Amino acid sequence: xxxxxxxxxxxxxxxxxxxxxxxxxxxxxxxxxxxxxxxxxxxxxxxxxxxxxxxxxxxxxxxxxxxxxxxxxxxxxxxxxxxxxxxxxxxxxxxxxxxxxxxxxxxxxxxxxxxxxxxxxxxxxxxxxxxxxxxxxxxxxxxxxxxxxxxxxxxxxxxxxxxxxxxxxxxxxxxxxxxxxxxxxxxxxxxxxxxxxxxxxxxxxxxxxxxxxxxxxxxxxxxxxxxxxxxxxxxxxxxxxxxxxxxxxxxxxxxxxxxxxxxxxxxxxxxxxxxxxxxxxxxxxxxxxxxxxxxxxxxxxxxxxxxxxxxxxxxxxxxxxxxxxxxxxxxxxxxxxxxxxxxxxxxxxxxxxxxxxxxxxxxxxxxxxxxxxxxxxxxxxxxxxxxxxxxxxxxxxxxxxxxxxxxxxxxxxxxxxxxxxxxxxxxxxxxxxxxxxxxxxxxxxxxxxxxxxxxx
Amino acid sequence: xxxxxxxxxxxxxxxxxxxxxxxxxxxxxxxxxxxxxxxxxxxxxxxxxxxxxxxxxxxxxxxxxxxxxxxxxxxxxxxxxxxxxxxxxxxxxxxxxxxxxxxxxxxxxxxxxxxxxxxxxxxxxxxxxxxxxxxxxxxxxxxxxxxxxxxxxxxxxxxxxxxxxxxxxxxxxxxxxxxxxxxxxxxxxxxxxxxxxxxxxxxxxxxxxxxxxxxxxxxxxxxxxxxxxxxxxxxxxxxxxxxxxxxxxxxxxxxxxxxxxxxxxxxxxxxxxxxxxxxxxxxxxxxxxxxxxxxxxxxxxxxxxxxxxxxxxxxxxxxxxxxxxxxxxxxxxxxxxxxxxxxxxxxxxxxxxxxxxxxxxxxxxxxxxxxxxxxxxxxxxxxxxxxxxxxxxxxxxxxxxxxxxxxxxxxxxxxxxxxxxxxx
Numbered sequence: 008x009x010x011x012x013x014x015x016x017x018x019x020x021x022x023x024x025x026x027x028x029x030x031x032x033x034x035x036x037x038x039x040x041x042x043x044x045x046x047x048x049x050x051x052x053x054x055x056x057x058x059x060x061x062x063x064x065x066x067x068x069x070x071x072x073x074x075x076x077x078x079x080x081x082x083x084x085x086x087x088x089x090x091x092x093x094x095x096x097x098x099x100x101x102x103x104x105x106x107x108x109x110x111x112x113x114x115x116x117x118x119x120x121x122x123x124x125x126x127x128x129x130x131x132x133x134x135x136x137x138x139x140x141x142x143x144x145x146x147x148x149x150x151x152x153x154x155x156x157x158x159x160x161x162x163x164x165x166x167x168x169x170x171x172x173x174x175x176x177x178x179x180x181x182x183x184x185x186x187x188x189x190x191x192x193x194x195x196x197x198x199x200x201x202x203x204x205x206x207x208x209x210x211x212x213x214x215x216x217x218x219x220x221x222x223x224x225x226x227x228x229x230x231x232x233x234x235x236x237x238x239x240x241x242x243x244x245x246x247x248x249x250x251x252x253x254x255x256x257x258x259x260x261x262x263x264x265x266x267x268x269x270x271x272x273x274x275x276x277x278x279x280x281x282x283x284x285x286x287x288x289x290x291x292x293x294x295x296x297x298x299x300x301x302x303x304x305x306x307x308x309x310x311x312x313x314x315x316x317x318x319x320x321x322x323x324x325x326x327x328x329x330x331x332x333x334x335x336x337x338x339x340x341x342x343x344x345x346x347x348x349x350x351x352x353x354x355x356x357x358x359x360x361x362x363x364x365x366x367x368x369x370x371x372x373x374x375x376x377x378x379x380x381x382x383x384x385x386x387x388x389x390x391x392x393x394x395x396x397x398x399x400x401x402x403x404x405x406x407x408x409x410x411x412x413x414x415x416x417x418x419x420x421x422x423x424x425x426x427x428x429x430x431x432x433x434x435x436x437x438x439x440x441x442x443x444x445x446x447x448x449x450x451x452x453x454x455x456x457x458x459x460x461x462x463x
Numbered sequence: 464x465x466x467x468x469x470x471x472x473x474x475x476x477x478x479x480x481x482x483x484x485x486x487x488x489x490x491x492x493x494x495x496x497x498x499x500x501x502x503x504x505x506x507x508x509x510x511x512x513x514x515x516x517x518x519x520x521x522x523x524x525x526x527x528x529x530x531x532x533x534x535x536x537x538x539x540x541x542x543x544x545x546x547x548x549x550x551x552x553x554x555x556x557x558x559x560x561x562x563x564x565x566x567x568x569x570x571x572x573x574x575x576x577x578x579x580x581x582x583x584x585x586x587x588x589x590x591x592x593x594x595x596x597x598x599x600x601x602x603x604x605x606x607x608x609x610x611x612x613x614x615x616x617x618x619x620x621x622x623x624x625x626x627x628x629x630x631x632x633x634x635x636x637x638x639x640x641x642x643x644x645x646x647x648x649x650x651x652x653x654x655x656x657x658x659x660x661x662x663x664x665x666x667x668x669x670x671x672x673x674x675x676x677x678x679x680x681x682x683x684x685x686x687x688x689x690x691x692x693x694x695x696x697x698x699x700x701x702x703x704x705x706x707x708x709x710x711x712x713x714x715x716x717x718x719x720x721x722x723x724x725x726x727x728x729x730x731x732x733x734x735x736x737x738x739x740x741x742x743x744x745x746x747x748x749x750x751x752x753x754x755x756x757x758x759x760x761x762x763x764x765x766x767x768x769x770x771x772x773x774x775x776x777x778x779x780x781x782x783x784x785x786x787x788x789x790x791x792x793x794x795x796x797x798x799x800x801x802x803x804x805x806x807x808x809x810x811x812x813x814x815x816x817x818x819x820x821x822x823x824x825x826x827x828x829x830x831x832x833x834x835x836x837x838x839x840x841x842x843x844x845x846x847x848x849x850x851x852x853x854x855x856x857x858x859x860x861x862x863x864x865x866x867x868x869x870x871x872x873x874x875x876x877x878x879x880x881x882x883x884x885x886x887x
């Protein structure tokens with residue numbers, strides 16, 4: 008107990024009851040998102056800090072409580088105060104959001120601070136800026152590579168080229184670049200008859216299922232860059248699974264979700280892409296479609312980062328109508344019943360070491376795959392624990408972050424080795440890269456297993 | 464369509480987890496939804512049943528002797544002694560790293576402020592620190608960790624009249640950690656026994672820490688550290704230190720964020736996962752359908768409302784701090800189901816002018832029938848299939864009584880078990 012004397016002039020029996028009390032608008036002219044209520048909600052419990060995978064290994068990183076509410080307050084007090092450059096060490100895993108018992112929008116604060124740091128303090132001629140910009144604009148590189156996939160697959164993993172890339176650009180040569188598909192998902196989709204083909208197949212499935220052929224079941228697929236250019240089997244599985252449940256699928260025009268751009272503070276790049284995505288999705292949402300993503304970072308961007316960072320027409324409606332693929336089926340279909348009756352044999356009858364991506368955790372999806380598949384005949388699945396994989400998209404590709412990234416991932420690698428079998432499973436393409444890199448396992452997506460279980 | 468289960472538990476703290484575990488062990492299909500991560504990581508990790516009477520008498524030797532004397536509205540009276548014992552047996556079963564279950568008597572544990580806390584269960588890592596033990600103690604503080612001032616804590620302990628000599632020293636944690644390094648940073652370094660630089664040489668972290676403490680130790684048979692000794696492998700960290708120091712090693716429970724709390728959270732979630740329950744954290748329950756009977760509740764995700772339906776529901780959303788009970792200038796309310804929360808009309812009666820006075824707000828919460836179902840102002844139940852557990856219950860002041868964990872475990876157990884039986 009404090010030794011201080013009790014104040015004597017405080018008389019709570021005669022208080023200012025202020026019946027017409029009105030909260031004061033502190034920054035009435037600001038057009039930015041007002042982060043003050045968020046900063047005020049922080050009561051310094053430091054729970055966020057215990058969730059930060061970077062602070063656990065990086066002695067230069069002050070953690071989310073500093074990056075968020077504390078830095079925000081420092082800046083209000085002092086116009087000279089600039090953003091601390093440690094914000095660039097945040098990997099944007101967003102775990103701190105899920106940790107906060109007081110609802111502080113930590114990742115929104117980090118994204119805002121990082122955006123300001125990059126636009127106002129980072130040299131636009133620095134190697135770091137251009138390296139980050141190229142890494143975060145993966146879609147552009149992937150688009151180019153997809154024109155000549157064989158050549159790209161060779162060139163991107165050609166030793167001397169990678170050595171040069173590390174020395175000149177700071178992209179680690181420790182990692183293998185992902186392989187580009189010979190045919191993109193969208194090319195395949197066109198061959199399958201696109202939306203018209205899907206409508207026909209969905210109607211047939213509805214007939215088979217005893218549902219009305221005209222049932223209003225339609226979804227818009229946000230495949231993201233990776234399912235389009237690299238793991239096209241995930242996109243194909245999504246289409247087949249949803250059609251199996253009688254959904255008509257459309258694949259609207261889309262750009263990168265923006266995930267790597269947020270993590271690198273490239274907010275104007277992200278906004279440009281978001282505008283395209285929101286515009287094409289919001290038209291479809293108006294027509295009764297829901298947006299479905301197979302990558303949990305894409306769904307995270309559309310659901311949370313967009314409305315937190317941008318003011319674009321229709322953005323809130325799109326956020327409220329965006330779902331991860333299995334999550335959507337779990338809500339609207341009897342997924343459990345269907346899986347109870349199913350059995351997997353062949354290629355995917357395996358033991359899976361499942362890792363929940365950080366961005367899946369933040370959407371409340373971390374137990375979903377294990378809960379759905381743990382009783383599925385013919386397969387085994389084991390959660391490899393709550394550790395972050397460590398790659399966090401572009402973070403683990405940076406030469407100066409590579410070691411930290413592997414140190415964060417160590418716990419996951421060990422748990423994968425301990426689990427039965429040698430196949431991994433996750434929703435996130437870059438977590439998959441890290442899992443493969445650390446263990447040599449083949450990594451699959453839950454949609455692929457769902458397809459194997461229920462689609463004939 | 465909704466996400467379905469037989470029993471739906473709202474809240475992921477000690478009460479919610481115990482509820483879900485009890486219901487799952489009763490054979491029900493259980494789902495637990497929690498807005499954020501469990502608040503257990505803010506808890507010291509000590510599990511108390513009753514340390515003081517509501518009148519402030521104590522520390523109590525035997526909580527089970529004092530419970531029958533509690534006022535009628537106390538949650539312990541609602542569930543009864545027998546249920547409290549069954550509930551603690553469930554806890555002991557799912558938290559094997561806990562000690563104290565061999566006796567009804569309270570243990571006395573030193574806190575990081577140097578006070579003595581009566582508690583029913585404590586982590587194995589704290590057991591060498593018992594205040595009833597007569598071996599001398601060295602408390603080791605870390606320069607960068609201002610939450611634990613070892614000299615100050617030692618002086619306070621001495622003043623309480625403990626039956627041993629206690630001394631505090633403050634050392635620098637080996638390695639070049641930043642001044643505000645997170646507790647998880649220390650824990651990870653010790654878990655992995657990572658190399659740290661000490662005077663130009665690299666040494667495993669556990670060895671380096673033991674070396675530093677050994678230069679300060681003066682024959683004490685027990686050494687206490689702030690609770691940072693590992694997360695995944697805390698037993699291993701303590702074993703190495705014990706061996707290198709030639710002394711018993713214990714952790715002093717700390718304020719938030721707390722590794723012992725985190726370890727307990729992990730143990731309980733693992734047990735729940737093993738029981739086959741489904742778990743979702745990250746999104747709040749915001750609304751419900753039903754009149755006198757809860758049909759379904761809505762989990763809100765970025766503007767989308769996801770229906771979750773069950774036969775039976777358990778409300779374990781916490782008290783005023785956990786936001787299971789909210790207050791405004793006009794009144795006090797329960798935000799999800801709008802269950803009745805009794806309170807004085809004049810808000811100036813809600814508190815006492817003395818900081819440690821008898822505050823009404825400390826006992827704010829829902830009233831229930833004998834079956835833990837919240838009751839309305841007229842005494843009838845609010846919903847026939849909704850039970851409440853933990854600090855959302857009114858009628859007791861857990862902070863003053865040191866009864867928070869015990870009430871959560873006992874009422875969580877009772878609510879979960881009853882819900883599962885009803886759902887059959």
